[in-house]
Amino acid sequence: MVKDQEFLEKKASYCLGLAKKLGATESSVIVNNSVSETVNFRNKKLDESNRSDDLGISITTYIGKKKSSISSSNLLDDNLNILIEKCVETTKNTPEDEFNSLPDKDLLAKEVKDLNLYDDTHIENDQKIDYLKKLESAASNDKKIVNTESSFTQNKSNFILANSGGFCAGYKTSSFTASSVTVAKDEKSMERDYEYSSKCFLKDLDDARELGKQAADQTIRKLSPKKIGSEKIAIIFDKRIAKGMLSTFASAISSSAISRGTSFLKDKVNQKIFSDTINVLDKPDILKGLGSRNFDSEGVKTDTLKLVDQGILKHYLIDTYNGKKLNLKSNGRCGGTSNLYFENGNISFKDLLNSKSKSLYITETIGHGSNIVTGDYSVGATGFLVENGEFKYPINEITIAGNFKDMFKNITLANDLEFKYSTNSPTMMIEGMVVAGK
Amino acid sequence: MSNFFEKSDLSRSEAENIISDTLQKCDDGELYLENSKSESILLDDNKIKNSSYNSDLGFGFRAISDEVVAYSHSNEISKNSLKQSSENLKSTLKSVKGTYNHEIPKSNKKYYENINPIEQKSLNEKIKILNEVNNYLRSKDDNIKQVTANFLGEQKSVEIIRSGGETLTDVRPLIRFNVSVMLEKNGRKETGVYGVGGRQSYDSYLKDDNWKSVCDEALRIASVNLESKPAPAGEMKVVLGPGWPAILIHEAVGHGLEGDFNRKKTSAFHNLMGQKVASEGVTIVDDGTIDNRRGSLTIDDEGTPTEKTVLIENGILKNFMQDRLNARLMKTKSTGSGRRENYRHIVLPRMRNTMMLSGNQTQDEMIKAVDKGIFAVSFGGGQVDITSGKFVFNCTEAYEIVNGKIGSPIKGATLIGDGPSILKEVSMVGNDMMMDPGIGTCGKAGQGVPVGVAQPSILINKMTVGGTKL
Numbered sequence: 001m002v003k004d005q006e007f008l009e010k011k012a013s014y015c016l017g018l019a020k021k022l023g024a025t026e027s028s029v030i031v032n033n034s035v036s037e038t039v040n041f042r043n044k045k046l047d048e049s050n051r052s053d054d055l056g057i058s059i060t061t062y063i064g065k066k067k068s069s070i071s072s073s074n075l076l077d078d079n080l081n082i083l084i085e086k087c088v089e090t091t092k093n094t095p096e097d098e099f100n101s102l103p104d105k106d107l108l109a110k111e112v113k114d115l116n117l118y119d120d121t122h123i124e125n126d127q128k129i130d131y132l133k134k135l136e137s138a139a140s141n142d143k144k145i146v147n148t149e150s151s152f153t154q155n156k157s158n159f160i161l162a163n164s165g166g167f168c169a170g171y172k173t174s175s176f177t178a179s180s181v182t183v184a185k186d187e188k189s190m191e192r193d194y195e196y197s198s199k200c201f202l203k204d205l206d207d208a209r210e211l212g213k214q215a216a217d218q219t220i221r222k223l224s225p226k227k228i229g230s231e232k233i234a235i236i237f238d239k240r241i242a243k244g245m246l247s248t249f250a251s252a253i254s255s256s257a258i259s260r261g262t263s264f265l266k267d268k269v270n271q272k273i274f275s276d277t278i279n280v281l282d283k284p285d286i287l288k289g290l291g292s293r294n295f296d297s298e299g300v301k302t303d304t305l306k307l308v309d310q311g312i313l314k315h316y317l318i319d320t321y322n323g324k325k326l327n328l329k330s331n332g333r334c335g336g337t338s339n340l341y342f343e344n345g346n347i348s349f350k351d352l353l354n355s356k357s358k359s360l361y362i363t364e365t366i367g368h369g370s371n372i373v374t375g376d377y378s379v380g381a382t383g384f385l386v387e388n389g390e391f392k393y394p395i396n397e398i399t400i401a402g403n404f405k406d407m408f409k410n411i412t413l414a415n416d417l418e419f420k421y422s423t424n425s426p427t428m429m430i431e432g433m434v435v436a437g438k
Numbered sequence: 439m440s441n442f443f444e445k446s447d448l449s450r451s452e453a454e455n456i457i458s459d460t461l462q463k464c465d466d467g468e469l470y471l472e473n474s475k476s477e478s479i480l481l482d483d484n485k486i487k488n489s490s491y492n493s494d495l496g497f498g499f500r501a502i503s504d505e506v507v508a509y510s511h512s513n514e515i516s517k518n519s520l521k522q523s524s525e526n527l528k529s530t531l532k533s534v535k536g537t538y539n540h541e542i543p544k545s546n547k548k549y550y551e552n553i554n555p556i557e558q559k560s561l562n563e564k565i566k567i568l569n570e571v572n573n574y575l576r577s578k579d580d581n582i583k584q585v586t587a588n589f590l591g592e593q594k595s596v597e598i599i600r601s602g603g604e605t606l607t608d609v610r611p612l613i614r615f616n617v618s619v620m621l622e623k624n625g626r627k628e629t630g631v632y633g634v635g636g637r638q639s640y641d642s643y644l645k646d647d648n649w650k651s652v653c654d655e656a657l658r659i660a661s662v663n664l665e666s667k668p669a670p671a672g673e674m675k676v677v678l679g680p681g682w683p684a685i686l687i688h689e690a691v692g693h694g695l696e697g698d699f700n701r702k703k704t705s706a707f708h709n710l711m712g713q714k715v716a717s718e719g720v721t722i723v724d725d726g727t728i729d730n731r732r733g734s735l736t737i738d739d740e741g742t743p744t745e746k747t748v749l750i751e752n753g754i755l756k757n758f759m760q761d762r763l764n765a766r767l768m769k770t771k772s773t774g775s776g777r778r779e780n781y782r783h784i785v786l787p788r789m790r791n792t793m794m795l796s797g798n799q800t801q802d803e804m805i806k807a808v809d810k811g812i813f814a815v816s817f818g819g820g821q822v823d824i825t826s827g828k829f830v831f832n833c834t835e836a837y838e839i840v841n842g843k844i845g846s847p848i849k850g851a852t853l854i855g856d857g858p859s860i861l862k863e864v865s866m867v868g869n870d871m872m873m874d875p876g877i878g879t880c881g882k883a884g885q886g887v888p889v890g891v892a893q894p895s896i897l898i899n900k901m902t903v904g905g906t907k908l
Contacts, residue, residue: 072492
């Protein structure tokens with residue numbers, strides 16, 4: 001079972017005490033434990049079981065404006081003694097940085113709300129196997145499916161964050177994740193696709209048969225793809241790809257990219273970066289939310305932020321260090337966003353597909369083609385040609401390219417937002433991008 | 439060498455008994471113990487931003503019966519913890535009736551020294567070099583707006599205990615030194631990144647002010663990109679420079695030739711053994727035995743000595759890369775390619791140093807043979823869809839070729855191609871094979887492992903370039 005609060009708190013206070021004794025003027029510590037149990041199936045048979053029990057500790061010590069950190073998976077006191085001594089020694093030899101400090105006390109979270117993030121239910125491996133049997137039987141129904149690989153993971157985690165300023169809090173979280181990857185084959189081609197469901201509570205997890213069927217359907221429809229010519233065309237991004245645009249946006253407004261000057265969105269606060277209809281929220285207090293949290297990784301309280309209001313950028317994502325550098329207060333985003341999403345647009349999915357006589361619907365991209373310094377974007381893509389609202393045929397071996405500065409201003413969103421990940425977007429159309437193919 | 443049982447209530451002989459008892463009717467399996475120490479020292483924005491140290495200790499216990507793998511890992515090396523893992527494995531593999539395969543090849547060869555690079559250079563010396571890097575670069579070019587430089591060092595000790603008590607050990611040093619530069623001119627920003635590394639001390643790579651050449655290269659790439667114009671879109675001829683661009687080989691054919699995907703028949707290559715998959719003159723090997731290279735290993739993470747595996751010989755597909763599990767199921771031998779990121783992960787067949795060997799043409803001949811195309815010199819990363827065979831890689835330095843001459847630099851773009859057919863489009867192979875600088879990491883199933891690549895210049899007849907200029 002995952003270690004309890006008492007064990008983690010004891011370790012944390014031991015470290016803070018020792019760091020102080022050895023000469024640290026301030027220190028902070030995170031102790032965590034995570035226990036995962038996974039069962040994998042392949043072609044309707046048990047393929048792998050995997051149990052992980054991970055302990056971790058990370059300690060940051062300060063001497064005035066000097067700072068250093070250590071981390072370890074070995075929580076025996078003997079080992080911690082050696083490491084903390086090393087950490088304090090290293091701190092002494094590291095140059096000062098005027099912006100180094102613990103977070104301001106008045107910004108720290110005062111209370112820990114129960115956000116419904118922990119389900120005590122334990123699902124035995126035999127029950128996971130039952131779920132996967134149902135899933136794989138649905139996934140392999142069609143004889144075009146030649147390989148299925150599915151997985152069920154239960155994770156229980158607990159953590160404590162403490163600092164020498166008196167902050168000490170933490171809580172348990174859980175997740176139940178099922179996924180299915182299927183391979184389909186016909187005379188001309190072999191294709192792969194997937195479906196996935198992850199929830200804090202076991203009872204909220206997608207139905208096994210639905211999930212398997214979804215994965216299989218999404219794979220079969222990709223068979224016998226064509227390559228198209230190079231042209232400028234409207235592109236519709238499936239929700240699972242559209243959310244990636246938000247992740248890039250989040251990286252580009254992180255206070256570290258802003259303070260280092262390495263973002264295409266530097267100095268854009270209070271300027272229009274999206275079209276009028278676009279609103280972006282980061283909401284940390286969604287019950288059972290996959291990105292929900294009470295405070296960030298420094299202990300700073302996280303409130304809901306409307307990052308983009310009617311197309312206008314309102315906030316950066318600020319942590320303590322970079323906040324001090326930019327002369328701004330931390331808004332509790334050390335470690336990134338919580339539940340980040342685009343608000344719904346006002347057009348249905350169907351109307352979005354119908355809005356152009358010809359468009360490309362993208363279901364997968366590959367490659368690391370987002371450059372947040374320049375805003376340039378270029379990735380490999382697979383999807384479908386859409387004509388008059390209908391999927392005509394699958395497409396692959398193409399690339400799509402543009403620059404986020406232009407792409408952001410040309411986004412139209414559907415009204416089909418759902419909270420499947422921690423970052424979520426409705427289906428998205430972007431006009432003016434270039435497809436390279438034949 | 440770590441003594442994993444020194445501070446534990448579990449003795450080596452007790453551990454051996456639990457291992458032998460758990461694995462007795464299994465086909466294979468082992469206890470994998472790992473102790474790694476690593477450091478990161480980062481200079482960014484004119485300051486030492488981070489100095490951190492990590493010490494990681496744990497075990498992974500694996501039991502295999504037929505195709506089924508049971509795995510359990512923990513950070514606590516104790517009697518209780520190992521017994522609990524043993525129970526987990528037994529409960530997954532309820533009725534086993536295999537015969538444990540005790541056979542494992544032996545070799546005395548070592549491909550790197552038993553050193554701890556972290557302790558071979560003091561913190562003050564490392565900080566001094568990082569500051570010198572910053573000053574050197576900022577004094578070289580007024581347009582420099584950001585400099586980031588870091589040292590990453592690691593020593594990983596592994597011990598593999600098999601049923602019956604057979605024990606295999608390895609101590610693996612690894613370092614990296616990276617420099618990244620951002621230039622700004624007339625409102626336009628571009629970056630250049632370069633680094634060096636491998637399984638030796640920091641000084642082997644940085645002595646005699648060698649760090650200056652790393653800085654110069656990062657600055658050169660950023661300067662080229664500052665003058666770049668939009669990349670073309672569409673199919674055209676592509677000349678790849680030697681060294682790093684072998685990411686193409688890694689993505690286009692490397693992953694598709696890993697044993698697991700071929701046993702499962704999910705790789706686009708699974709039914710092509712013995713067939714022609716590349717142009718004549720194309721030979722590709724995966725080699726774990728090159729001294730001190732980032733992808734080299736004395737033994738793999740199952741204890742098998744590594745080797746030089748011929749994957750494609752003169753255009754013909756010869757071998758897949760295998761770990762013990764996939765080799766047994768495909769009735770062949772492990773090629774010493776069983777790797778894991780660390781004790782938290784199961785073993786998978788992985789690449790080491792993947793190399794296309796030299797031919798006899800020159801880069802000049804290739805450029806002259808292209809009317810309209812691009813010349814790609816430096817790359818970021820890549821990715822592949824194993825099943826459809828489609829792969830991409832991202833240029834970070836490229837030029838247009840017009841009428842047999844290298845023209846203006848072009849912006850970073852993604853190139854996309856089809857793995858099983860791309861090597862048949864190779865029409866010239868250069869005589870200038872070069873290794874990459876030693877900073878590559880390959881990701882698969884959530885596990886990152888250090889790898890190397892190498893190739894000579896090559897000319898590809900047709901590839902799709904993902905630019906914005908139609």
